[in-house]
Amino acid sequence: MTTRLVRSVAGxxxxxxxxxxxxxxxxSPLAAVFELSVCAGLISVIFVTTISFxxxxxxxxLEERRKQRFDKYLYLPIILLAVGILLLIFKPRMxxxxxxxxxxxxxxxxxxxxxxxxLLGQILVILAGVFGVVILFKEPRK
Amino acid sequence: xxxxxxxxxFFSIIILNLFPxxxxxxxxxxxxxxxxxxxxxxxxxxxxxxxxxxxxxxDSLFTxxxxxxxxxxxxLLCIGIVVFISLLAARAMIPDVRQRVNFKNLLLVSLIxxxxxxxxxxxxxxxVFIEITAVxxxxxxxxxxxxxxxxGAFKYLILSAIATxxxxxxxxxxxxxxxxxxFAAVSTGLGVAGxxxxxxxxIGLFLCGLFIKSGLVPFHAxxxxxxxxxxxxxxxxxxxxxxxxxxxxVLIRLxxxxxxxxxxxxxxxxFIGAISILVGAIAALTQxxxxxxxxxxxxxxxxxxxxxxxxxxxxxxxxxxxxxxxHAMFKSLLFVNAASxxxxxxxxxxxxxxxxxxxxxxxxxxxxxxxxxTAGIPPLSGFWSKFIIILxxxxxxxxGYATIAVLASLLTLAYFLSMQRKVxxxxxxxxxxxxRESSIGLIISQLILVAITVGLGIFFPLVIPWR
Numbered sequence: 001m002t003t004r005l006v007r008s009v010a011g012x013x014x015x016x017x018x019x020x021x022x023x024x025x026x027x028s029p030l031a032a033v034f035e036l037s038v039c040a041g042l043i044s045v046i047f048v049t050t051i052s053f054x055x056x057x058x059x060x061x062l063e064e065r066r067k068q069r070f071d072k073y074l075y076l077p078i079i080l081l082a083v084g085i086l087l088l089i090f091k092p093r094m095x096x097x098x099x100x101x102x103x104x105x106x107x108x109x110x111x112x113x114x115x116x117x118x119l120l121g122q123i124l125v126i127l128a129g130v131f132g133v134v135i136l137f138k139e140p141r142k
Numbered sequence: 143x144x145x146x147x148x149x150x151x152f153f154s155i156i157i158l159n160l161f162p163x164x165x166x167x168x169x170x171x172x173x174x175x176x177x178x179x180x181x182x183x184x185x186x187x188x189x190x191x192x193x194x195x196x197x198x199x200x201d202s203l204f205t206x207x208x209x210x211x212x213x214x215x216x217x218l219l220c221i222g223i224v225v226f227i228s229l230l231a232a233r234a235m236i237p238d239v240r241q242r243v244n245f246k247n248l249l250l251v252s253l254i255x256x257x258x259x260x261x262x263x264x265x266x267x268x269x270v271f272i273e274i275t276a277v278x279x280x281x282x283x284x285x286x287x288x289x290x291x292x293x294g295a296f297k298y299l300i301l302s303a304i305a306t307x308x309x310x311x312x313x314x315x316x317x318x319x320x321x322x323x324x325f326a327a328v329s330t331g332l333g334v335a336g337x338x339x340x341x342x343x344x345i346g347l348f349l350c351g352l353f354i355k356s357g358l359v360p361f362h363a364x365x366x367x368x369x370x371x372x373x374x375x376x377x378x379x380x381x382x383x384x385x386x387x388x389x390x391x392v393l394i395r396l397x398x399x400x401x402x403x404x405x406x407x408x409x410x411x412x413f414i415g416a417i418s419i420l421v422g423a424i425a426a427l428t429q430x431x432x433x434x435x436x437x438x439x440x441x442x443x444x445x446x447x448x449x450x451x452x453x454x455x456x457x458x459x460x461x462x463x464x465x466x467x468x469h470a471m472f473k474s475l476l477f478v479n480a481a482s483x484x485x486x487x488x489x490x491x492x493x494x495x496x497x498x499x500x501x502x503x504x505x506x507x508x509x510x511x512x513x514x515x516t517a518g519i520p521p522l523s524g525f526w527s528k529f530i531i532i533l534x535x536x537x538x539x540x541x542g543y544a545t546i547a548v549l550a551s552l553l554t555l556a557y558f559l560s561m562q563r564k565v566x567x568x569x570x571x572x573x574x575x576x577x578r579e580s581s582i583g584l585i586i587s588q589l590i591l592v593a594i595t596v597g598l599g600i601f602f603p604l605v606i607p608w609r
Contacts, residue, residue: 116206117207117262118267120148120258121267124274125270125273128248128274131244131278132277134244135241135244136284
């Protein structure tokens, strides 16, 4: 709801920090560390760096943005109310049987030995991102 | 040796980018051409040393649990053919060497993403490789960096991001409910969990995400802008195979092997399929831009595939997969025709065209083949797949849906005949005297796709073994 991008990024970092605390409380310290370092740390730094390259809004655009910033949230209370009514009508069953908790495995074993293909996927996404930056943002030499 | 379909292109990206750019335009063309044609050969010839032999060296270094069946082979064949066609079109349509090399890098990433998507048997890995294909698609659409390209890419990005959130939320719920992500374990686990509210939510979220990726009505808003704004080789790739793999194939795989096809899901799929057929066909009738018309036509034809999938009988699913293959071929052909016209005229506005078949006979004749196959006219391949789907619907008592499928074919014929009259036939417009047939790359692409469309149609009873 803020008009300033940097404050939005700070809000995102705060949400990531809270989520990492929740994940830690759910007994997944490694996932909490990833969440904190990547989302609250690295991504916030990337966002702030990118924002530093942009220009500030003109006073007229800023005023227009300030007046309209709540408009997109007008339907949120209505949607929440509708979802609440639907849940009350349908009363979802919460007592479904959960599978047994698996024997604790080392996360390093899971990442490096069981999920090789996902590691390859991560490398490919990074490669695709690099190509994207080169193709879309690099100016051709004159 | 099957993981080579993913590993070889991956190492190719790294090695090729070590070459100087002037050399890389040739090495990347040779490498991509070889890989795509090799993939086609491996599927058609099915050598035992590739499909049944395991490599101990790779197995010790890299664990890739994959599964291969007939549907996988059909998709691998489609991927190989369309990637090759897109490569030939890039040679013709992207004059700047640097841009062309960049496009080929993205094409390699897409190839890996699509190959892995059809090979994996794990729902999380499936999601990862769908996203890899999507990321390379965003960049391809925006490559020209003009306003329409950026707008098209942005629309695709946003709607695809919504699809991503839905699919990831679904994967999380499925992991909670079943404790695993492999297809077999998820299928068993969902059966044990029964038809609880959260099972329905999980399946519903994933299906909605796939409907967006497939461009089905009412989630199709991104598709016409993305297809029409993308550079021609990217349009060929997107329309020919990307939406088929990342949306339609995944839908077929999950519905038949993981979620199961209960009556409510059948009803939903057939309804969405029928709506897509009608809305796509009616919208295509009103278009004046060649590529936008083809985009709406794609929505309509994908509706046939989903209609067949929803019917659920073995004949219907066979028809759906066969129509998926045929659509990849004739839609790629039509987009190559559009690329030929765009290259010579510099526009895709059909109102500014006329009589082009006199100057571009290959494009003219191949577009007729493409349109007749799309409309389901015998003896072309499109006739057989549509006929099988309609027959399956009729045999299972879905007379209403069968009637919609038949009537929509007439609408398809109507908009394509209108396109033919405006673009290729009639009197040659003034100013087009110097127009000539497009480059050799596009001519070869059109001839290959015509040969497949006509050959598969005529020799269909010999190609497809009947049991």
